[in-house]
Amino acid sequence: MTLLKVEDLSIAFGKVKAVQSIRFHIEAGESVGIVGESGSGKTATIHALTGLSESTAISGRALFEGEDLLSKTEKELQKIRGKKIGLMFQDPMTSLNPTMKIGDQIAEGPLYHSLISKKEARAEAIQWLRLVGVPDAAMRIDQYPIQLSGGTRQRVTLAIAAACHPSLLIADEPTTALDVTVQAQILDLLKQMQERLMMSLLIITHDISVVSHLCDRVIVMHAGRIVEQGLVSEVLTSPRHPYTQMLLSARKQFRGALV
Ligand SMILES: Nc1ncnc2c1ncn2[C@@H]1O[C@H](COP(=O)(O)OP(=O)(O)OP(=O)(O)O)[C@@H](O)[C@H]1O
């Protein structure tokens, strides 16, 4: 079953054509990666899909569970965002609320969407914290983001994004701000959660090795266009587009430099 089908999506910021007529789809339960250099339109794309874009020039269609996200009002999108589409961003310090206990932040979505009662909220938040691998969950839920390490903060962000059991989880560079060993842990956790909760995953990254670990299919963006997309096993072994070839050879050189 196709969960999301994006057709002819274009996004402009004034004269800047950030995204030009892209099309892609995500199947239920599938994990799709978007790679591409800085400024290629990755974030602009997901912001447009979720109603978070500052652009006033968005065109095309984005059918999610059969309904066009691009023609929805902000009020309608609020019922989808957080509930059916979970979001995770690069920097947990900007996505977490510094003045609110993390347990309350995890329970906020399910309470807002009336999925649980106030009575259930605390127990639910503890369960979510355990699920994302935070030790001493019962004590930790009363802490504030500043009291947590970067990796734990990103685990909390994942718990918040998953707390309403969305059918699609979108993660924009979820590990870029973390150090390398913590990055690997968070990526493994993301994969586990995706499988456990049977979510589709759309993950945006600069790092093609993230895609090879986590994704079934990959979309390669370059200068606002999709230049190549297909199964990870095919695209990474026989890239067709010169830009994809360059990404892969850059990775090899980088690996070479590390040895
Ligand atoms: N709010 C905005 N106002 C003006 N221009 C914007 C805005 N957001 C994005 N752009 C422009 O749109 C283009 C695509 O930006 P986008 O943020 O989608 O890139 P990206 O692929 O996510 O890059 P990065 O890997 O650095 O996050 C860029 O040229 C950028 O300058």
Ligand SMILES: [Mg+2]
């Ligand atoms: Mg971006």
